[in-house]
Amino acid sequence: MMTTATNQYYMIRAIATRHKVATAVIAGLVATHIATMWGYWFHALKLPVLDWNTTNGQQLLPDASHNVQFAVGALAHYSTGVCFALLFAFGPHAFLTWRNTALGNLAKALAFSVLLAILSALVMVPLVFYPQFHPGFFSHRLGFNGVLAIFVWHVIYGLHLGAIYTPLPDDEVIQDGIRMQKADVAPLNTTDAAPGVVQPQAAGSSAAGSAAL
Secondary structure: OOOHHHHHHHHHHHHHHHOHHHHHHHHHHHHHHHHHHHHHHHHHHOOOOOOHHHHHHHHHOOOOOHHHHHHHHHHHHHHHHHHHHHHHHHOHHHHOOOOOOHHHHHHHHHHHHHHHHHHHHHHHHHHHHOHHHOOOHHHHHHOHHHHHHHHHHHHHHHHHHHHHOOOOOHHHHHHHHHHHHHHHHOOOOOOOOOOOOOOOOOHHHHHHHHHHO
16 A cells, blocks of 8 residues: 555656656756755865856856856856756657666666766867866866766766656556546446435336336
8 A cells, every 4th residue: 555655756756747848847957956056065075166157157258257157157057957857858768768667767867967977078078168278088187086076966967857857657657547537437326316316216116016006
């Protein structure tokens, strides 16, 4: 028998199944925000601080003030996080064959986040964000901790993306649909008539009554 907590989580996942776009947008915002905050806290883990907000702002408005760069960069950064969440929902998540269990959805999101980390270390950091530092192939000149920080950041993003965007397996959705259809067409119980409503008698009973008279 399912507990109340299990039922509540099931209902949340049912919402994610019915409203995939909205859930992906929310998941992208939350995952991006939490990962971004962790990027500022990386010094506690002896890792380089990752400030993607300012980094994006410097790319978009190189001559603007720091505050403007931060604000515009944050808008671009969070928008990118949402776009990647939508891409995940209708791309890798739909095509990967792992079943849509809670762990299966999490595994899909983690695989997607590792792919993003590889692209970041291979292309974005050395060629787009910090070419002036000459990070080299796969950003190796930033040191082990620099590359590790990139992967840890994206894994945090993937963990929260997969925790929120977690639709139900297709077979469960189909079974729920069948159960709802059966419930809609189930015949009414004639013994539970409303007060004052006279139930029709069977033909055999009417005949027997006439014979008795």
